[in-house]
Amino acid sequence: MPGFELIDDRERQAVNEVFDRGGVFFRHGFDAMRQHVYKVREFEDAFARALGVRYAQAVTSGTAALKVGLKALGIGPGDEVITQAHTFVATVEAIQECGATPVITEIDRTLNMDPADLERRLSPRTRAIVPVHMLGGPARLDEIARIAGSRGIPILEDTAQGLGGRYRGRWLGTIGRVGTFSFDHGKVLTTGEGGMVATDDEAVFLRARAYHDHGHDSNPALPRGEDTRQAGGFNYRMTELQGAIGLVQLSKLPDALERQRANKARIKGALAGLPGIRFRELPDPDGDAGDSLVFFLDTPEAAAAAAADLARQGVGFKNLPGAVDWHFAGTWDHLFRGHPLYGGVPASTLWPESARILRSAIALPIMVRMEPAGIDALIDKVSRVLEAVCQ
Numbered sequence: 001m002p003g004f005e006l007i008d009d010r011e012r013q014a015v016n017e018v019f020d021r022g023g024v025f026f027r028h029g030f031d032a033m034r035q036h037v038y039k040v041r042e043f044e045d046a047f048a049r050a051l052g053v054r055y056a057q058a059v060t061s062g063t064a065a066l067k068v069g070l071k072a073l074g075i076g077p078g079d080e081v082i083t084q085a086h087t088f089v090a091t092v093e094a095i096q097e098c099g100a101t102p103v104i105t106e107i108d109r110t111l112n113m114d115p116a117d118l119e120r121r122l123s124p125r126t127r128a129i130v131p132v133h134m135l136g137g138p139a140r141l142d143e144i145a146r147i148a149g150s151r152g153i154p155i156l157e158d159t160a161q162g163l164g165g166r167y168r169g170r171w172l173g174t175i176g177r178v179g180t181f182s183f184d185h186g187k188v189l190t191t192g193e194g195g196m197v198a199t200d201d202e203a204v205f206l207r208a209r210a211y212h213d214h215g216h217d218s219n220p221a222l223p224r225g226e227d228t229r230q231a232g233g234f235n236y237r238m239t240e241l242q243g244a245i246g247l248v249q250l251s252k253l254p255d256a257l258e259r260q261r262a263n264k265a266r267i268k269g270a271l272a273g274l275p276g277i278r279f280r281e282l283p284d285p286d287g288d289a290g291d292s293l294v295f296f297l298d299t300p301e302a303a304a305a306a307a308a309d310l311a312r313q314g315v316g317f318k319n320l321p322g323a324v325d326w327h328f329a330g331t332w333d334h335l336f337r338g339h340p341l342y343g344g345v346p347a348s349t350l351w352p353e354s355a356r357i358l359r360s361a362i363a364l365p366i367m368v369r370m371e372p373a374g375i376d377a378l379i380d381k382v383s384r385v386l387e388a389v390c391q
């Protein structure tokens, strides 16, 4: 489900309300002009409550959330941060923005971090581990937490694609020390651009809040112009217009999750008997957010042939295979020039297992608003193509 599916008149009214209350777009100050209404703060509080975390810090994007979260964990030059070969390019960019070295693991059939490979890539310089819950499905958090916990390394969950998913009853993004979220226009909820950093750790929250706001401590005893600071920061502040929209979007999440999961169950059930089809592994099937259905064919060649046939019939994909280049480290030579581990080696050779898995996969988007007739037509097209390709 992309949040843009959910947009209706309520988002428009929420924006109008910001205009009606003085038209203050800034998250701080102008108290009387805005009639003491603070939409970004309300969105942060509602988000924290919905996910059961103590603190949520709104920022300008999911990419900014990653950087702010890493900064709040104290990541800097000389540190290594481990993430996975299947993610959006932003995860690696954020690590590099902090001056740290991205170390990248293979994935397994969860499409997320392979814990055995994580173990192999640890070093004395590993300062954070960033599993990414791709396409709504949880990473193997038990194994990852065991490896991280035994060495005292914090986990930051990149939950940009995992909002609404759970792992053993807990929301994705609330299990590691930090969780980060994206509200760009293709994500589970949208504010156009936007992101959130969630944590239960007060010290991490205070560093995140300050870093996203030029280092401001937000000392309640002082006017903003005289505010105290401990460390430098940057500007990743969300606007009130985004906060107002985010609040409305968030209120629609429970119903949307229920509907997309029902649509997915119907499609998955109908495709389960097809020859040659294997579904993505879900470490906690009950926790699947349900916004995509991923299956593997036996070879990359079979997947490419099936995808071409499906595309000809107007079937759309979610990242795989169409946008694999933006979601697979094996295509990011542009980021690895001069890299201490990967520079000078063609990226395409570095994660062969991930390449094979990703190039054998097809991801179908699952929408909230799917009519029964549309679902039946999709099932019919996929069934006929797979029967032809896999016979």
Ligand SMILES: *Cc1c(COP(=O)(O)O)cnc(C)c1O
Residues within 6 Å of the ligand: 061, 062, 063, 064, 087, 088, 090, 091, 132, 158, 160, 161, 182, 183, 184, 193, 194, 195
């Ligand atoms: C979208 C995405 C991001 C970045 O979020 P933006 O809001 O677009 O900056 C980071 N990580 C993953 C896995 C994503 O899918």
